[in-house]
Amino acid sequence: MFTNVKRSFRRRDQEVLALDDVSFEVGEKEFVAIVGPSGCGKTTLLRMAAGLDFPTSGSVRVGDREVSGPGPDRAVVFQQFALFPWKTVEENIAFGLRCRGIDADARSRIVASYVELMGLQGYERAYPQQLSGGMQQRVAIARSYALDPDVLLMDEPFGALDAQTRVVMQEELIKLCRVNPRTALFITHSVEEAVYLADRVVVLTRRPGRIREILDIASVRRREGWDTYERIEEVMDLESFVHLRTRIWRLLRERQEDAAPAGIAVKSA
Amino acid sequence: MHDPKGAAAPAASTGRLRRFRFALAAIVPLLVLWYVLTSVTHTISPGRFPSPNDVLQAARQISRGNGYAGGTLAAQVWQSSKLVLMGFAVAVGTGAPLGLLMGWSRRAEALLNPAFLLVRPIPPLAWIPLAILWFGLGDGAKIFVIWFAAFVPALINSYTGVRNIDPTLVAAARVHGASRLQLVTHVLIPGSMPMIFTGLRLSMQASWTTLVAAELVGAIFGLGHVLIVASLDIYPGMILYAMVWVGIMGALMTKALALLERRAIPWRG
Incomplete structure (x- = not known):
């Protein structure tokens, strides 16, 4: 999906390299999480996959096509929900369908099914600001899922939620992905979240973002039977989970210490 | 909530x-x-400020027979209100769309902003002499002057409205398949609606201010004309009564705008 992607920005007549030579692939129906320190360019990677940003060099492909802009095969869930405040829950979920010119009957059928799936019954006519953060993000996920995209792109979708709501949403996302598997790219700065949700975790270094390591979680998950546990805290207690989490933390920390002087130099210049 | x-x-x-x-x-x-x-x-002293009785007398005089200064109260109020509404409509009809356009397109902004910056510091009342030369003492001159006065707040506020729209909402609309037209109708216009209404309120105030001033300078009819004739007649009761009606009409129209705003922005509150 990503091959030799580089992205630099001009800031006050200075070229700042944000991403350097990033290559990885997300398999069909695979859930890949990207973790990295803030400013490592992980959101930029996701925006490139969405077609909202473009690499300075290298290429981003979805399927066998180069990404040239937003497309119906990819949907994005944003950290700040990005629901339209002037639209009701129903209208928000229906938005993408409406843009695609799907007729009203089919639209309301699809919307109703996602309202039910995401537990939003009774809130169909509410405006987003009348809902809690967790409910708003459910609406945003429903809006993306309703388009039936091949690829789901999620940019720290639970980052703005409180800890308890976050855990509930993580459990629900796991269930949703089991019922309705999609190719997913998931950005987060939470190591636990990445290990809990993903099949593979891509660890990025501090700016300029490079791939530190890619860890295979799916094989551990299968071997240790994580999916047999209902609750996130049970999985998080397992030795295999703790081991992976510690490993990622170490990877992140090592790199941070190496790269710190460079980061400071960029800022002061 | x-x-x-x-x-x-x-x-x-x-x-x-x-x-x-x-x-x-x-x-x-x-x-x-x-x-x-x-x-x-x-x-x-009654020569400086009228007593309640003087005002009642003036009220009686202007509502009967030939009224005062060329017409009854109803006719004078209607004349002024009509011009305010027409000038306001022309100003908002041009100012708000131009503001939206300038907020949305950098190119439109670059093209229109210099002319706008040049015209803006000219007080609207400074257009009155030119307006009288062009349109005489009739309705056209007043509508023209109101247009200049009410145009500026309508434009600036709708411009600011577009600029303040969260870019994530625009990105969300794009990744869910919105066309350029859908971006305008589903995001741009509803998103800037609160600011557009702020502009309308200010435009309405500017319309009344300007109209009365224009009628003072040159008119054969209207509340401003009543004021200037009463001043020449040294008739404080009539002056105050006409002023009260300017106040009442201004307040009524502002109230009507507020009611309209609540209908147009149901998601707020």
Whole structure:
């Protein structure tokens, strides 16, 4: 999906390299999480996959096509929900369908099914600001899922939620992905979240973002039977989970210490 | 928030009643003071400020027969209101779309902004002499001057409205398949609606201010004309009565805008 992607920005007549030579692939129906320190360019990677940003060099492909802009095969869930405040829950979920010119009957059928799936019954006519953060993000996920995209792109979708709501949403996302598997790219700065949700975790270094390591979680998950546990805290207690989490933390920390002087130099210049 | 209908309605009605009582408490003593100072103690001479009785007399005169200064009150009020509404409509009809365009397109902004910056510092009233030369003392001149006065707030506020739209919402619309037209109708216009209404309120005020000034300078009809004729006749009762009607009409139209705003922006509150 990503091959030799580089992205630099001009800031006050200075070229700042944000991403350097990033290559990885997300398999069909695979859930890949990207973790990295803030400013490592992980959101930029996701925006490139969405077609909202473009690499300075290298290429981003979805399927066998180069990404040239937003497309119906990819949907994005944003950290700040990005629901339209002037639209009701129903209208928000229906938005993408409406843009695609799907007729009203089919639209309301699809919307109703996602309202039910995401537990939003009774809130169909509410405006987003009348809902809690967790409910708003459910609406945003429903809006993306309703388009039936091949690829789901999620940019720290639970980052703005409180800890308890976050855990509930993580459990629900796991269930949703089991019922309705999609190719997913998931950005987060939470190591636990990445290990809990993903099949593979891509660890990025501090700016300029490079791939530190890619860890295979799916094989551990299968071997240790994580999916047999209902609750996130049970999985998080397992030795295999703790081991992976510690490993990622170490990877992140090592790199941070190496790269710190460079980061400071960029800022002061 | 969670039960907007049940809890909010009685609270709002008692709040309105209380506010009405406060308004009475502020106005009644003023009226009494006015009566006492002009008609009981004669502290204020009737040549400088009319007594309640003078105003009542003026009210009686202008509402009967040929009225005053060329027409009855109803005719004068209608004349002024008509011009305000027409000037306001022309100003908003041009200012708001131009503001939206300038907010959306950098190119339009670069093209229009210099002309706007040049015209803006000219006080609207400075256009009156030119307007009289072009359109005479008729309606056209007033509509023209109101247009200049009310155009600026309509434009600036709709421009600001577009600029303040969260870019994530635009990105969300794009990744869910919105076309350029859908971006305008589903995101741009509703997103800038609150600011557009702020602009409308300011435009409405500017329209009344400008109209009365224009009618003072050159008109054969209207509330401003009543004011200037009464001033030449040294008729304080009529001056005050005409002023009161300018106030009433301005307040009514502002109230009508507020009602319209609540219908146009149901998601707020």
